[in-house]
Amino acid sequence: MQPILTPKEKAAVDAAAPETIEELIDRAGRAVARVALEMxxxxxxxxxxxxxGKGNNGNDGRVAAHILRSRGVNVEVIDAAVSPAVLPAADLVIDAAYGTGFNGTWNAPDVGTSPVLAVDIPSGVDALTGTISGSIIAADRTVTFQALAPGLLFTAGAQHAGTIDVADIGLNVSAATCxxxxxxxxxxxxxxxxLDAHKWQGAVRVVAGSDGMTGAAALAAEAAARAGAGLVKLSVPGLMIVCRPEIVQTPLLAEDWSAEVLAEADRFGSLAIGPGLGRGHRTLQSVRACVASAPQPVVVDGDGLFALAHAExxxxxxxxxxxxxxxxTPHxxxxxxxxxxxxxxxxxxxARELAAHLGSTVLLKGPTTVVANPVGAALVVDHGDERLATAGSGDVLTGIIAAGLARGLEPLRSAAAAAWLHAEAGVLLPRRGMLAGDLVSTLPTVLAGVLSSQ
Incomplete structure (x- = not known):
């Protein structure tokens, strides 16, 4: 795992370092020079x-400039405060104007088609959120030090950072919680x-779907099975649906079905509840009763989250x-x-604040997914792309999480690993025409690739 530090946390790490700030700047500048020479x-x-600029980010750039000159590179150092609106063409532009502590607006010069290396973060990107103000220079590569800033992983920051290199300059980031x-x-x-596994090890119970939303149930159940659940039992209240024959279906009443689910709940390693269930009053009551009393890990999605949000x-x-x-798993x-x-x-x-408030692990969906647990640990997954923005994709994710939980993986890692596997399935599929069901059928290939050493 790569540590992620907020600007305040990074500043504290710098301040706690036994080395002088001059030594750290020298190490950072040398790391920038190494990447520059590669480019x-x-x-x-x-x-x-x-x-x-005038701060430490600028000093990193000055050290890099000195080293590059010593290697025969023709270097021009430009003060960010008085830079021209347009820079002449170059073999490389190094953006060392402003770093993770920057607050304000920067109107960046036009660098044309010159390749760009950003130092720590593209100047003008908010290191905490990834938002930008003014104009910035999009980087082909960014070299940062010891830990990632959140702003490199979210929104515009992620889109403008290019390939990210994390250079080791000897800082202690072992206390990172993200x-x-x-x-x-x-x-x-x-x-x-x-080797002696049997089907009830890692069994998953799925309660999902309703009239017109049966696909959500099938996707969640089939994803759980593909992700490694030994057995998946599915119930769609009031219906029997078409799905893979390996999925065990058992009927439930259309309403007031919580007692039926809870009667055999202890046979299963996890319960997935909510996708496509609908929002009828008695359905919501049944969801609440199941979630409150289920004797195993539960993953709640879709209409299940609506039921919780509107509980008395x-x-x-x-x-x-x-x-x-x-x-x-809210969007x-x-x-x-x-x-x-x-x-x-x-x-x-x-995500952290909601997890602490609800005493639950929260997976906050988005282009970059955040998973946080009630004690403040957080994991980030930035592996996916726009292919996952399709109907039913979240139902697949629910099934994968349920499979991990059922097999004993603790919630934070189960949710984060499931998000990564879900994203990897999308990466392996075509950019056009992908459907959520394709994610399910691709999971065995994903697992075979990721778990090859097992």
């Missing part, structure tokens, strides 16, 4: 323009099946009755149902 593909006679998840993490976390006394009061882990609209407002630009804080 240049040589040194002698190359032209580099370094835009520098991390970026990658495939190696998922490989290490996702549960292995023992609120979601927090109902969830306080639970004695087992809960994972909630922004469902987040608003639960809190009364949309998440702010600091999405990591938004």
């Amino acid at each position: 240049l593909g040589g040194s002698y006679g190359r032209i580099v323009r370094v835009i520098v 991390h970026l998840v990658d495939g190696a993490d998922v490989e290490a976390w996702w549960p292995k099946r023992p 006394g609120g979601a927090a009061s109902l969830l306080a009755r639970r004695r087992h882990p809960t994972v909630l 922004d609209g469902e987040f608003r149902d639960l809190t009364g407002s949309l998440p702010g630009p600091d999405r990591i804080s938004a």
Whole structure:
């Protein structure tokens, strides 16, 4: 996992370092010079323009400029405060104007088609949120130090940072409570099946779907099965639906079905509830009863979140009755149902605050997904893209999370690993014409690739 630090946390890490600030600037500048030389593909006679501000970010750029000059590069250092509106063409522009502590607006010069290397973060990007004000220079690569800033992973910051290099300059970031998840993490976390496994190890119960929304139920159930659940039992209240024959279906009453679900709940490793269930009064009552009393980890999505949000006394009061882990998977609209407002630009804080308030693990969906648990640990997944923005995609994610929970993976990692696997399935599929069902059928390929060493 790659640590993620807010600007305040990064400043505290810098202040706690035993090295002098001059030593840290020298290390950072040398790291910038190394990446610059890689991008240049040589040194002698190359032209580099370094835009520098008055702070430490600018000092990093000045050190890099000195090193590049010593290697035969023709370097021009430009003061960001008085830079011309248009820069002449160069083999590389190094943006060392402003770093993670910047507040304000910068009107960046036009660098034309020159390749750009940003130092720490593209100047003008808010390091906490990824938002921008004024104009910025889009980077082809960004070199940052020891830890990622959230602004490199969200909204405009993610779109303008290019390829990100995290350089080790010897800072201690072991106290970080937020991390970026990658495939190696998922490989290490996702549960292995023992040689003597049987189908009831990792069994998943799914209660989902309604008239006109049966696809949500099928997608969630089939995703759980594809993600490794030994057995999946599905109920669509009042209906029997068409789905894969490997999915066990059992009928439920159309209303007031919570007692039926809870009667056999202890046979299952997890319960997935909510996708496509509908919002009838008695359906919502049944959802609340199941969530409050289920004797296993529960993942709640879709109409299940609506049921919690509109529970008497609120979601927090109902969830306080639970004695087992809960994972909630809101998109922004469902987040608003639960809190009364949309998440702010600091999405990591938004997820953490909701998780603490509800005593649950919260997966806040978005182009960059944030998972937070009630004690403040957070994991970020930035692996997916626009292919996941399709009907039923969230139902697939619910099923994958349920499979991880059923096999004993703790909620924070189960949700984050599921988000990464879900995203990887999208990455392997065509950019046009992908449907949520394609994610389900691609999961075995994803798991085979990620878990190859198992």
